[in-house]
Amino acid sequence: MPSRKRILVVGGVAGGMSFAARARRLDNNADIIVFEKGDEVSYANCGLPYFVSGEIENQSSLLVQTPASLKAALDLDVRTGHLVTGIDTERRIVRVFESLDATEPTEFEYDELVLSPGMFSGIADYPGVTEVRSRLSTLRTVPDAIQLESIAQSASSAVVLGGGYIGVEAAEALRSRGLEVHLVQRSAHVLTHFETELASYITTELEANGVVIHANAQPTGFSERDGQLVVALSNDGEIVTDHAVIALGGVPATQIAPESIAKTDRGLIIVDENGRTSAPNVWAVGDAVTHVDPITGALRSVALAGPANRDGRYIADAMLSTSFRPRPAALGTSIVRVFGLAAGATGANSRELIAAGIPFETLHLHANSHAGYFPGSEAIHLVAYFATDGDERGRIYGAQAVGRDGIDKRIDVIATAIRGGMTIDQLADLDLSYAPPFGSAKDAVQMVGFVAQNVLDGTTTLWQARDLEKVMAESLILDVRRADEFATGHLPGALNVPHTELRERLDEVIAAANGRPVRAHCAAGIRSYLAHRVLVAAGLDSATLSGGMQTLIAYHGKDILTHEDN
Template sequence: MSKKRILIVGGVAGGATCAARIRRLNEACEIIIFEMGSYVSFANCGLPYFIGDVIVEEDALLVATPALFENRFNIRVCTDTQVMSIDRENQRINVCDLKSGEQRNEHYDALVLSTGSQSVWPDIKGLDLPGVHVLRTIPDSRKIRAQLDNIERAVVMGAGYLGLELAENLTKRAVQVTVLQSSDQVMPSLDKEMAAYVAKHLRLHGLELKLSCQTSAITQNSDHSLQVSLSSGEQLNVDAVMISIGVKPRAELAIQAGLEVGSHGGIRVNEYLQTSDPNIWAVGDVVEVKNVITNEWQLFPLAGPANKQGRLAATDIVRKKLDTIQAVPYRGVLGTTVCGLFGLTVATTGVNEKTLKQCPGIEYEKVYLHPSNHVGYYPGAKPIHIKMLYDVRNGKILGAQALGESGVARRIDVLASFIQMGGTVFDLEEAELCYAPQFGATKDPVNLAGMIAANHLRGNHPLAKWEDLADTHTQVTDEQDDVDQMLAFIMDDPYSQAQIIDVRTVTEFAGKHIPQAINIPLDSLRDRLHELSQEREIWVVCGVGQRAYNATRILQQHGFRVRNLSGGMQTYASYEE
């Protein structure tokens, strides 16, 4: 009997992983990978760092070569070969050798589509001009590197992870960079107040950021430089333009074959990565995946999920076509990401608040905290800014965002693990994590996040929302610091009856404060309770939230209605940006 043939369209993370996993599970089948490019498996996440000379040798980007697949796994790799069409009825594909132009048909028993994604290009004139680049492949990076000596100024269109990583690495090569972003924040995966920290950090390191701006055209000047015209009328003269506004699934083959495609343009697959055709699977950037928290379809084009999908699809293929092993369903994605920019680590997991606002069936709350990465008395302590979201009905963790110079990824990894296991904020406060002075504290930032949220759910720590403060007190100015004027304003405002009490020291308060706040330092709070109204709710604020929590407990036990502005003045600063 002839061998079963497994054909895989596309390599890199999903397809290459799937091929290797099939071989480890079954020695008897024939496996062929068809890759349109010249490299079957390369580290595309490393391309910005190749531009920046952090990765010096191009060969370091090659994860695996055709020779390795042939010799180690008995897998044939056909590079520079494009799959032109799929004949589902006869279970065959038509492929074209891009070097010779010759076409042939290849039969399959199982077919895997790992065609990945392609860059989204803006609908503007001038994209075909010399000096306009996109960074997706090794040849792309090679082309950019070859021109770096002639690039003094550059525009990066797009302030997502890849765009900002590219901007950082161009800066390292002494290029003056302006980043253009159509929305009003960098890193759209973050909530706006968390992205404010990132924007501030980027500006401190020399990047020019232009937010809420649209590019209308790119033209070439007489000296061969480029002019980038913005819809505002502003014009930027640069030597290069890097397009990084996003990616979309490369799903043309699937569409041609009549496979089910979702509303986001990706191939729809079941929990075993099987498409609407029982003989075809799909993995990686080309598929739509379910979010494990919202259960909604989404695109999540990252190498980590693609790798896992490749392994699980391989297991299902072997189960259905070759053997009787047990398949494992794909859970979906949490949305865990990490990025490093000029020494700042930015990481996320789960869903952000923007997403939760679109999910009316989820009742959520959020906490902010700004602990150090390890104990303050050990040299080198650095703050970590954390936002955590959780379900108020059961305490389940829904998402988290964190940024800082040290210890960020470790905390987000812990939170991601808890979310995957259905963990709650009550589990977090009891989590037993590594402690030594140089690594953490007896109350790790993860524990603290759980404690703050758990105290809220138990009723010991009512929370006020910063956006409510911003919405309801925008009329107050620094000239209204007088207590009588402040109280008069509150009485005239039917939406907010809150008294804002700042429990920091007099010196801290004088340095910066919420304009309408009254300063009653924590250590004198018990002696000044008579100054506060029992009729109106009190919102308490301090530096990062700890003193305000202590004040909240004092005031609650003296009969006041009180809420804490989570994260203190550190969070207030991010809302001000």
């Protein structure tokens, strides 16, 4: 009888357990041992904030599998409370402390080794941490969530340090429990992956629900005063509160990986398209490994449950099957709830495209979640990026959307289109389900395709809110909204000619432009597109504002507007 292959897995949860389960289905005789330093090996880490908020009532609901259930169903040897302290890739040895009381590690030989170490929080980096440690929490494990839920029942205030997905979810959870909540964000706005013009909607939603945001600030130290926690900030301010949640992003827990396992400067384990590391018979999966961005080519981490679960399966296939496919490059498709809003994204954003030196066009839409005449329709604020020239003409680089309904559907459709290699104009060709309660005859995704078609074939030319200062200095701003809309606030120096009057007042526009380009805008972009076609037919250098005044205000704020007559 052939010897049993020994496969060791370091770390459970999404990547590690997905690999182990698939490996067992492919090899019923392998000796598969999973080492997990915590008490839980398979839990719903994405559900932790909703346990803190009370929406998930039972702790047991967070536990996907237990060592006992995994043993019974898949004959997996899952060992919790086991800390891996070292790896010798030449001898194929893993050193493990088998309990908290162990004084010497035990050595385990392996034929194949899978690393799924994940991330840990950098709490210890701040002055005063040791003295106030009982007042600080993270939100990465089930014990974290249990502790924070208990604190939320007795505390009256909390500060969340970090405005990423976990930070925003923690702020929402604690605020929903009635706490006074401060959110400290080191950048200009929360959820920094999102564009400024979309993040402003998220900021407004947080503030409308009572979350106090401290932007462009970060913690510099902790102390106690009069029985409360004091968090010092980099802007010389401080927050006095009961408790702090550290959500500043993770540090790859890859210190155990020897030099034979190549890592990036940040500590991410470098893997190939099948999950192999630079060491023979060693594989890696999860938050602490590299992914090649399919849009920009950048090497990055994708700390999302979907790719981790999928990659665990594909690594098992590459290790144990004669027929396998490489793990697909992760687009980073994601979504987060912020009280009544949802914010979703897929692919690259503008900063990533600029950093990669990739030319792109941006379009903005403010569409309805379903037919406007049917009750309950909500606005979908959507941004998409695409190529306009060269061999990649029409390629979709990414998209983001914020709104109260239907965000997941639209982002998922665009993510599927990117994966399938569709061009952005082909989005108009999609057959999408439609009935008034669910969508529109021209869905938001199809509208992206229609607008992109106009851009690609030259029917329209866009100008962007980010270029406002330059446009105001060099062009005539033509506001084609109605006079009553214009009176509610407009750009300084703008000429107001409603689009229904434009043909009769062209001479007025030409005189005001005096040889300058004309840059038109309306409320959302539809009327200014109609005006643009009239202006182009008259021989003028014209462009229409992508997303209209809605995008302009979302990007710059209302302070850019004036109510003075011109």
